[in-house]
Amino acid sequence: MTERPVLGVGLMSGTSLDGMDAALVRFDGPGRVTLLGFVTRPYDAEERAAIEAALGPTTARDLARLHARIGGWAVEVVQTLLGQEQVRPMDLGFIAFHGQTIWHEPPTVTWQLGEPALLAERFGVKVVSGFRGRDVAAGGQGAPLVPVADVLLFGAEHPRVLLNLGGMANLTFVPHREDDEGAFAFDTGPGMAVIDAIARLVQPGLPYDVEGRLAAAGAVNQAALAELLANPFFQLAPPKSTGRELFGAEFAARLHRQVPGPDGVATAAALTVSSIVSAIGRWVPQAREVVVSGGGVHHPVLMERLGR
Template sequence: MTEGLTRGTTRRDGETHDGEQLLVGLMSGTSLDGISAAVVGFREVDGRVYGSLKHFVQRPYSGEARTRLAAAMHEGSAREFCRLHADLGMWLGDVAREAMQEAGVHPAQVRAIASHGQTLWHEPGHSTWQIGDAARIAELTGCAVLSDFRTRDMAVGGQGAPLVPMADQLLFAHDTEWRALQNIGGIGNVTLVPPRAASAQEPVRAFDTGPGVVMVDGVTQRLYGQPFDRDASIASSGRVLTPVLQALLDLPYLHEAPPKSTGRELFTPAFIDDFVTRCREAGGADADVVATATAYTAATIADQYTRWLPVVPHDVVVSGGGARNPFLLHCLTGAFAWHGERYGKRVPTVQHFDDLFFDAEAKEAVAFALLGYLHLIGRPGNVPSATGARAPRVLGALTPVAQSVLS
């Protein structure tokens, strides 16, 4: 994928001169870092979808916005939920507009904006809730908006997550080897994709591996008053409390077979408080608590690969905020080596997504742009082998652009 799009390369019908369709993907993840927007061009050749990243922007949440979103995930009134839904729609629309302006793209040149919104509650097997008013995004940007991507999968028995596997399969597979794409956002999730050369019958496997940086950020905020452990400066100065880490590998979620998904509904403030207490009882200082939380994320990823992946991947391509944490990646490499030695399996190579494709921070926004594109061409966006759905479905709900904008 390549960067760069200059004004005038795109017609007003949303098609570039090389036949690409332009979409904007919007993402706000469980880590609550901020909003990501990606301007992406898609085209289909001989049944294969190709994507080209044109421009990408990120806007961090203000302290107030982050506090409101975090609080709403665990408590809140109908009034606050309603107001936050509307406010987030404005924030999302504003970032989408910024991305289009910086890319030199007029709203009329964009087929649609595909917005994931922000998950407030996700209850596998029952329901899911993403906020961020699509109507306000449409009015602010002058573009059609696709949103509410998860509910259709859940309506046919799926988990509603993970949805990024479709992009992992179509855009990021290895030509000849099995590849694991590991996102470490607030929650960790993996997609195991077969090589492009494999039989079309080979299913994609994907599920949430457990915590991403939700626990690392949680203990860092409690103990140091910082939003996250920048450059792992705290964790790298501490020691890993192995008994605490091993005890938490008995977490029931880790013993559940895929398809499965989780979120902040499991890793709550109370869960994090209990983790800190366990570390204190084991004699841990503040830095040890952060180091153990970081190592625990790595340990859960390696544990889940050993338990549930049918093959050892050739490489593990890491993205998300956790990929910026050098201590976490050090622990991850060590955890894979330990599991490989213990079970007599090869050890996968850990690689940065950035080194193979583009800025990893853009990956999920690109993925939802792809889901929007698939909606527009009438192709399913879910991967039933990953979500557990009974059947593939076209995902998303369309909020059309106003006729006054089209005229």
């Protein structure tokens, strides 16, 4: 008997705080997945600032209001996607929504905002949420989540690393397409979060280090880089995960004070590259290929240095 195809929508809003992505996917059985459509709802400056404010001291009122706002943004992006692809809500098997992480402190807690009930009420379909909290409850890190898809979609005949350059950088090691038991994943440290935060300090109004121009214009401060790489997180063995609690606005502000101007952006980029290269060499030296994804692929300085 042939399995009936299932349509699902997955939502993603990560530590880069650049927007909310939605993908319409058809599942034709285990490992048989087809991407049918994709849209992004960018966060504007005010929305990004609201999320960043929630990462620090705030009030229950503001958190509750942001929880509802993020749920509303999720409704917007799903509505746009379904209209674009001319799919009816009743044709969906599910919507998957993990929310927006505002605090991540494994192994005890991870917290996401975004009311999933708004999606359920608007579209009348099953909504799956709370992935990260469930993983932490089961003894996991709650992050990264992308390795589940990496193993299913990108396994090869040889050992492969799937590197995601989001706000944080994480990698998945897949030894072989038929060896999901040997696969594992972890965060290597900051991806784009520190680079872009310092870029905004150097040039207020910039959304991020556009085309890597500030990093390219600066010089790496080797003394500062060595100090940053001494952070205990980089010495931890996998599984491990991190977030803006450690590599966020405060971290970026300290580096900006120590190394002002484009040199700070260049040093932040070097931190991302050095921590990734070290992690691969230390924990997955048998990898024969690295496949890179995420917003960081559009940063020429990062990609050039990773390719060396």
